[in-house]
Amino acid sequence: MLFLAPVMAVLGAVAVFPIAYSLYISFFSMKLTRPNRTPFVGLKNYTDLLGDEAFWGAVWRTVSFSLVSVTAIALIALLVSLLLNQEFRGRRILSTILLVPWAIPYVANALMWKWIYDSSYGALNGLLYQLDFIDKYMVWLGDQDKTLFLIANAFVWKEVPLATILLLVSLKSIPSDLYAAARVDGATVWQRFVHVTLPAMKPGFMLVMIYETMMAIRHFDLFFILTEGGPGSASHVLSWHIYVETFRNLSFGSGAAMSYLLAIATFALSYLFIRTLGRKI
Amino acid sequence: MLKDKTRRLGRRDFLRYSAAGAGALMAPGLVRPAKAETAALTMHTWSAAVDTVQSHLSAFTKETGIPVNYGNSPWAQYREGMVAKFVGGAPLDAMWVSDSWLPEWAEAGWIAPVDEFDSLMKYNAEAEDFCTDSMTYGGRQYGLTYYTDYMAFLYDEAKLKEAGFDAPPSSWDELVEQSLVMKEKGIADYPMMLAMAQESWLIEFISTLVYSHGGRLVDDNGMAVMQDPKEGAVEALSWVVDAVNKHKIVSPACVETGELAGLKAFAAGNHAFAMVAKYRLRMLNDPEQSQIAGHVKQAMMPQGANGSHATVGWMRFHGMSAQAAQDKARAENAAKLIEWFGGKADGAYTFQKLLFLDIGAGFGVKPLFEDPEIRAAYDSYGDVDMIQAQQALARKKDTVTPWFGEWNDTNGSAWQSAILGNVDAAGAVQKSADLWNELKDSY
Numbered sequence: 001m002l003f004l005a006p007v008m009a010v011l012g013a014v015a016v017f018p019i020a021y022s023l024y025i026s027f028f029s030m031k032l033t034r035p036n037r038t039p040f041v042g043l044k045n046y047t048d049l050l051g052d053e054a055f056w057g058a059v060w061r062t063v064s065f066s067l068v069s070v071t072a073i074a075l076i077a078l079l080v081s082l083l084l085n086q087e088f089r090g091r092r093i094l095s096t097i098l099l100v101p102w103a104i105p106y107v108a109n110a111l112m113w114k115w116i117y118d119s120s121y122g123a124l125n126g127l128l129y130q131l132d133f134i135d136k137y138m139v140w141l142g143d144q145d146k147t148l149f150l151i152a153n154a155f156v157w158k159e160v161p162l163a164t165i166l167l168l169v170s171l172k173s174i175p176s177d178l179y180a181a182a183r184v185d186g187a188t189v190w191q192r193f194v195h196v197t198l199p200a201m202k203p204g205f206m207l208v209m210i211y212e213t214m215m216a217i218r219h220f221d222l223f224f225i226l227t228e229g230g231p232g233s234a235s236h237v238l239s240w241h242i243y244v245e246t247f248r249n250l251s252f253g254s255g256a257a258m259s260y261l262l263a264i265a266t267f268a269l270s271y272l273f274i275r276t277l278g279r280k281i
Numbered sequence: 282m283l284k285d286k287t288r289r290l291g292r293r294d295f296l297r298y299s300a301a302g303a304g305a306l307m308a309p310g311l312v313r314p315a316k317a318e319t320a321a322l323t324m325h326t327w328s329a330a331v332d333t334v335q336s337h338l339s340a341f342t343k344e345t346g347i348p349v350n351y352g353n354s355p356w357a358q359y360r361e362g363m364v365a366k367f368v369g370g371a372p373l374d375a376m377w378v379s380d381s382w383l384p385e386w387a388e389a390g391w392i393a394p395v396d397e398f399d400s401l402m403k404y405n406a407e408a409e410d411f412c413t414d415s416m417t418y419g420g421r422q423y424g425l426t427y428y429t430d431y432m433a434f435l436y437d438e439a440k441l442k443e444a445g446f447d448a449p450p451s452s453w454d455e456l457v458e459q460s461l462v463m464k465e466k467g468i469a470d471y472p473m474m475l476a477m478a479q480e481s482w483l484i485e486f487i488s489t490l491v492y493s494h495g496g497r498l499v500d501d502n503g504m505a506v507m508q509d510p511k512e513g514a515v516e517a518l519s520w521v522v523d524a525v526n527k528h529k530i531v532s533p534a535c536v537e538t539g540e541l542a543g544l545k546a547f548a549a550g551n552h553a554f555a556m557v558a559k560y561r562l563r564m565l566n567d568p569e570q571s572q573i574a575g576h577v578k579q580a581m582m583p584q585g586a587n588g589s590h591a592t593v594g595w596m597r598f599h600g601m602s603a604q605a606a607q608d609k610a611r612a613e614n615a616a617k618l619i620e621w622f623g624g625k626a627d628g629a630y631t632f633q634k635l636l637f638l639d640i641g642a643g644f645g646v647k648p649l650f651e652d653p654e655i656r657a658a659y660d661s662y663g664d665v666d667m668i669q670a671q672q673a674l675a676r677k678k679d680t681v682t683p684w685f686g687e688w689n690d691t692n693g694s695a696w697q698s699a700i701l702g703n704v705d706a707a708g709a710v711q712k713s714a715d716l717w718n719e720l721k722d723s724y
Contacts (some may be wrong), residue, residue: 032364033385033683054691119534120546136470142537144701229690230479231536232698247361249687 022256030253038253045257055258057233058241061148065237066216069152069159073212074205076156077163082197084164085171102161110225113154117141117226141227144234151222151235159215163208170204171197206277210270217266238262321348322374322605322614325366327359330642333635341621347614367391367602374605374615378424380415380596381484384683387418393606394421398616401425404624404646411594412645415677424598425623427632429645431594431675432489433559434583439576440468440553449554449580451590453493453520456554456583460530463553471532473524474552476543477700478536483693486556488593488678490517494585499679503721505714510707516585518699518706525700536697548572556582559668563641566662579667582674594675596645599623643672684720691716
């Protein structure tokens with residue numbers, strides 16, 4: 001214990017204390033611009049959120065974004081991992097190229113997509129216009145019906161490589177004699193995929209679903225750089241809502257309460273995935 | 282075994298040195314106490330014209346013998362960073378303040394009024410009224426201005442002539458007429474550039490539209506009047522909604538176009554008219570930065586049916602921290618520093634002039650308009666009399682209150698929602714007004 005004391009002290013100072021303190025201030029009406037008025041309000045910060053239309057709007061948009069993103073990531077990663085599990089010429093190069101989006105920092109990724117989606121000089125407009133798919137430049141991020149989907153697209157592009165690697169590891173770990181036995185039993189390709197490959201990939205899928213759901217729910221960079229929650233409130237998701245409340249409105253009490261609700265939701269979802277995907281094959 | 286032994290010794294050494302170090306730190310008398318007092322002042326600004334500030338600070342120290350610790354941080358994080366400094370009690374004597382934050386900072390007791398210093402108050406006689414108003418909260422004045430500007434209406438004279446017009450529009454309706462002709466002649470797809478993205482500039486654009494439609498957002502008692510159809514806001518928003526959706530003279534991309542992107546689009550020759558900060562005129566008439574250089578002219582802000590050529594003005598000033606004000610000697614030194622930057626240094630408005638000549642920043646002290654060097658600089662890219670005439674009609678933002686920050690995002694979203702067609706103009710403004718009154722009551 002004596003040897004661990006310095007590490008415990010550091011951990012306590014940089015992790016345990018801030019977490020405990022943020023929980024503590026979530027029970028106070030703590031607004032930095034009112035330094036002399038921070039009354040204890042109990043659960044009011046939490047109960048106020050339940051009746052807050054803007055908060056529920058942000059929750060709904062977060063759920064939509066996460067659902068679309070995680071589904072797309074899982075499907076694309078599955079297809080790519082199945083492809084990379086085959087032997088073919090150029091597989092190594094393809095694997096290397098696949099890692100590029102993963103290597104790009106989140107902020108750089110967001111700035112890159114801002115250039116791509118720009119309505120005046122964006123690469124997407126340029127490409128579609130030159131291919132005659134559009135006859136005039138489109139307003140991408142200014143269209144509230146498309147905004148969330150376009151941000152999800154940028155998020156998927158960044159996240160697919162990691163999900164692919166995780167699923168590929170699962171694929172590589174499937175014993176070849178399982179396939180041999182299935183062939184002897186007369187299983188078709190589809191049956192082998194459904195009854196051998198997919199069940200064996202469950203641990204990998206569980207990791208992907210937990211990690212990507214957490215990332216999607218908490219994602220901030222793309223929303224900050226691409227739209228700042230706009231147009232209107234089309235991309236006003238929970239992470240953006242928390243940022244505005246905490247760092248623009250400087251309401252640390254309600255911002256902390258929101259952060260805890262987000263943490264609880266993330267934990268609950270992770271638990272759900274573990275319960276459903278973590279069962280033994 | 283040897284490896285094991287080495288590791289054990291290492292741990293012991295680590296613990297021994299840790300304990301020795303901790304003991305040394307805790308031993309009384311071994312830690313040198315911080316100086317209780319220092320003659321140096323601390324000034325913090327955002328990261329703009331840093332070299333100019335530093336050279337002017339050096340001159341101040343040389344002149345007065347008062348050393349100044351200078352720090353700066355980016356504009357984007359400045360407000361939050363300063364709030365953290367105030368709350369944490371970081372050493373601070375003077376700082377740059379935006380008019381938008383004055384009520385918030387004054388209410389929190391972080392900045393101190395400076396109206397007890399006659400050496401500073403004497404400059405009000407030469408400052409623009411809206412600047413002095415913008416530095417005043419609760420009947421007290423909190424600083425001296427060093428920079429001010431306003432929202433200007435600019436046009437591309439070449440495009441105007443090409444469309445067959447001799448003069449720029451003087452009203453918003455006339456702007457629609459001229460724009461429709463330009464669209465018809467293929468001069469510009471969207472003749473008017475409006476940047477309505479959610480960013481700090483949005484409130485300036487909104488306020489300008491409302492003021493020029495003869496309205497206001499908030500009355501003198503701080504109550505929302507924006508929802509009143511006779512108060513200009515609904516009319517102004519309706520004009521924008523029609524400009525985008527009915528006349529199609531403003532791009533639907535305006536809701537994702539920030540001030541800088543809009544400026545670049547205007548500079549690239551994509552538009553005939555633009556509402557931008559006046560100081561952008563210099564860049565727009567610079568051949569190295571603009572494709573329409575030499576053609577950009579300023580006109581008075583178009584007016585609504587019941588409006589005027591009014592525009593919104595904003596300003597930044599040097600303020601004094603409350604902690605500096607608590608110490609008489611420190612406060613006097615801080616006042617000297619504020620005067621050096623916001624008032625006269627060596628008998629002239631040196632800092633304002635330096636800023637103008639360096640980056641084209643506007644000033645809020647009227648005598649500088651008569652300065653031959655400044656007039657010559659303005660003449661190279663603008664009409665100094667027009668600039669001065671429009672500045673005389675600039676008004677401070679009426680929404681600047683302690684709850685401005687909380688209301689601003691929702692207001693911006695409401696205007697955007699109306700432009701996108703989710704809600705009618707009256708409904709959007711009503712939503713904004715409701716939040717305003719709710720916040721006002723909560724404060």
